[in-house]
Amino acid sequence: MRTTIPMKERDVADLVNDMSKMGFQGGKLGQSLQIWERMLEEETTILLGLAGAMVPAGLSEFISYLINERMVDCLVSTGANLFHDLCEGLDIVHYKGSACVDDAYLNDCRIDRIYDVFVSEVELHKADLYISNFVRTLNSNIRYSSRELMHLLGRDMSESTILGAAYRSNVPIFVPALGDSSFGIGMVIAYREGHKVIVDPIKDVDEITQIVEKSQKTGVIYIGGGVPKNFIQQTEVIAELIGIYSGGHNYAIQYTTDSPQWGGLSGSTFEEAVSWGKVKKDASKVQVFSDATISVPLVIQALRASGAKRNCYPIFEWAEDGLDLKINKN
């Protein structure tokens, strides 16, 4: 097949779609759109792993859109992304700054820097207090999963936020490294004052594994790598050990700047995941090696422009004895 794509007037969906014929990472970008669209057409549970400071960089409404439109069914995120999403919901906004500044001066001004994004530390502390006040409303006799905590937190958030969108769409959010973020900071304030709310990490593992084991097919999309990638990948290993293994994820997409040669999980190839049984050997899989702040908005906007719609999606009902997964057909 020829790599040269015609130059013409076209919308972003046509562009990204045509790019699938190109070489290098442009081609991978286009293929990722096509695989995502295929996931939407089938009875698949789509799990999104979100790592890296994507919300501070400006992607929160894109992720909310994916949840509102059910282009993903389950989110696994770093704590930081959801904390910054909570901030956006509380009108604590992120500003475009500069990557080349006097950081000691920023510290004097109480401005925190995330590469070229600035945020007021004074404002962030308000969000920390919001979390500690929220935790005080919780029952300290219950062992919560992070999903339950995020669900309760999303109740008062608008649907433009990730937390609010997930609450309204009943999309579970897992934060496997909850303590390693401002949620940990906010919760420990309440903890020190005697309000000891316990989030059970094993309950998280159990719940997400139920989602995977009760799904006909699973598709995974990773923005970055880190804990969210591993947390979703390992569900297949658990499924194998408890005897409900279906051979690994059926679809896999990743957007990352990391590379495989360092031996780390974040940059490891999906082929490597095949050897672990985490991804099916005949799965549709693609990795786009590029900055996610460039590749992800293009693909999500293209999904919207293409008019791609979900034929059917899973509905999760959580009860004492576990998850009931039903399929909603449009």
Place this chain on the structure above:
Amino acid sequence: MRNYFEPPGFDFSIFEKFKVGLLSSGEKMEIVKQIELSPGMSVNSLTEGMMHCGFGARRLSEAVNIFETMLSGDYRKFFAVSGAIVPAGMRNIISMLIKEEHIDVLLATGANLVHDIIESFGCHCLGPSEYDDAALRISGLSRIYDVYLRDEDFIRFEQLMQTILPDEKEILAGWEFLRLLGSKIDDDKSILRSAYNRNVPIFCPALADSMIGLQAWLHSQTKNLHVDAFADVKKIVDICYQSPRSGIVIVGGGAPKNFALQSMLVTPKSFDLAIQLTTDTPEAGGLSGATLSEAISWGKISSTARYATVYGDATITLPLLVAATISRIENKKLKN
């Protein structure tokens, strides 16, 4: 109760092959040996320990093995250098390798040669890796990441160049021009001078793309100076033809990497040994980050070649590679 570790129908014999460490191809696998460190250990013993580790450690030790083979066997030794490694402090590694006859053909960017000349009379300074660059310009400093150059040294470089550049009616090949420059550099640590002394040709495929190029143009406005870039291609292709077996060390990528590989491409021969030290990665499709395996598909590197790419900053990997290899070569000499 269900035994979670023995799901029904699970074939445990699959683990048998791991006990003997066999790949599905039947190839036996080596067991990772945890590296042991001791105070005062040599770089060579460190890289020997790395041989039984995974990831970058293994690649570095494999590169040492290949470089040792290259230096102790009958190979034409090519060395391609890009990236500002002379400003970073790697100059004497290269001139030492030339003096010890460990390099037969050097390929370099013009900038590394410019900074080699500057080191012969001036210096490079260390500073912060981020600074107010507009303020640096006002104070007459140029920055290469965390290495700084003073305008005075550039002025002295220009003055020196105008005195040593030849007034020559005959057309020179690029390598002849660089040989002539080398003969005029009064510093035995200089790469250009060492190459002149040892009769090692230096190819700089983008000679014009450097301050040497700027100065040569300026000089040619009033004097006779004619350099034929294509004459270099003939010379290096001849060398490739005449080399029974060849090995190459590629530091970085860029024009030097391509020039060496393309010259081998036009001959029926190919590199038998190859080492690449780079931070670049293959995914963007560029030549600098392209794998050496990709070069096999072009016939630039032999399909039976031994090769290794070490991913990492060459200011870390090059000194380790060279230090370990030369001590092995010295040890061998002492034994004989």
